[in-house]
Amino acid sequence: MPTAATSRFPRPSARTALVAAVAALTAVTATACSTSSSSDSKAGGGASAASGSAGGKKIEVVAAENFWGSIATQLGGDRVHVTSIITNPDTDPHDYEPKAADARTVAGARYAIVNGIGYDAWADKLLAANPAGGRTELKVGDLVGVKEGGNPHRWYSPDDVHKVIEKITEDYKKADPADAAYFDQQKTAYETKSLAPYTKLISEMKSKYADTPIGASESIVTPLSEGLGLKMLTPETFLDAMSEGTDPTAKDKATIDDQIKNKRIKVYVYNSQNSTPDVQAQVKEAKDAGIPVATVTETLAPAGATFQQWQTAQLQGIEEALAKATGR
Template identity: 60%
Template sequence: MIRTGAGFAAALAAGAAAVLALTAGCATTAPAADVGAGSGSGRTLEVAAAENFWGSIAAQLGGSHVVETSIIDSPAADPHDYEPTPADARAVAFARVFIQNGIGYDSAWAPKLVAANPNSGRTVLTVGDLLGLKPGDNPHQWYVKASVYKVIDAITAAYQQADPADSAYFAARRSSFELTALAPYNRLISDIRARYAGTPIGASESIAAGLAGTLGLNLITPQTFLRAVSQGNDPTAADKSLIDRQITQKAIKVYIYNSQNATPDVAAQIAQAKAAGIPVTAITETLTPAGETFQQWQVSQLEELANALARATGR
């Protein structure tokens, strides 16, 4: 639930004031520290992301030719009901490219920051729109490999449009990111799919659904339960009873939970799974710990999940 107190209003007002102070040139670019791009523009792009998982990707794709700011950059911040600060408003005001998730995830506050801080030179990338998704669909698309790659392509295209003189630089960054930085991530996904595809698993919420699909795992937890926990609603007694049976009968091999949203119902399921000898592994909603790259975060979680699957199946 979005909070609409004085803090949010002050943030919007501060951002709007920042925009009025800008000229067309300095609103979107600054002198580039890196001149390694040869005949490039010699400019850096201000880039902002609503969440740090997209921000990490944006920063790496831009290299020394962008300065990136992530608004949600703390594990303690809840992207669903975040209240922006004046600094957030300024980041959006100056951004040449702004990336928001959409799909109902940050939709209560991120579009308001954009609207309150007009900038005709800014490109706004909404992940849900890029993927053809709408509120009510699973917003956690950073756990879906195919979606991640579509966002990568969209960010690269936005950079090239904003700074055509450095188009080759951004293309090279995109290629290197896929072939080098994402290599361990891609390899783990392929290995887990090859070894454990079809393995039944349980989960605490819909954040795990995209991951399960990417890995070919069979997530048998009721979708209504996953959605309820993700949205902060009470799950039904029928769903909880079904999950209890899945755990006690060991119908699932591994239980995955979001450690940033361990509700009493989820805590009870974790305890029950451990008591039944079912491996339990955690994932997080936002990039954790702060400071890691997207791929470091994902690889660490994939490795833990692979170990849990190996313990559960003996493979």
């Protein structure tokens, strides 16, 4: 099965921009430039530069997407400086067009976080153009054991999120051993305080609504439905087609129409950042049938939210829809 990155057929302009970015990256390698891009943001991608590590120098981190950048920022505190490349909720990470500033950011990073699994192939190319010694690279797909062709939306898997938290902390400690205790404290505080509402809500929803049948607009919802113990009835072929930007089959659309018409699903969840005419039609059908509709987005929304603020708000929306549908 083709991956999201390869099947959306990037426009010629995207390929041209990527070539330009790679060329810029090669140029800056010689000067070992360390420059934060304009996409740097406090919640999703950037930490304050006021204070540094015990050695007086922050770990420069680049994250391909701001959902991972937000977590990296909070785990690193004032010992790291994180720059996220994808920060605009309107940007499609699958076929993002890298800029020269992105190349400079990658060139100066000691630690790079990419999603992998074909989701951000442009980031892999930027990293490959500068095989710098001493830089650590975290590919989330490799970490969680999901290969090309698998579902790339791992930030929607609660279990995988915790695996990433563990790995980032481990890598920070290796990069800055003198601050190992600090990074352990950051991780504990993040998991027990900042992330607690997210973790608690997932546990409560799983206990209360396990096995509730739902429908969805694309595969981004699948890891979350699995984490919540919900029963996804939408054909996987339809979910993949919508995520990959290909046309769904008439058979799949007829199956979904039947599920909605006969209320075989209790809730419909759709990605509002990828709302095609087919999805819009299904949302309308669901609402007309009295089926509650909840929304999710692909990247942080609003862009200045933290990972946990964003995810918790979406979970609350799904919970409200489930409560309305089931009376529980």
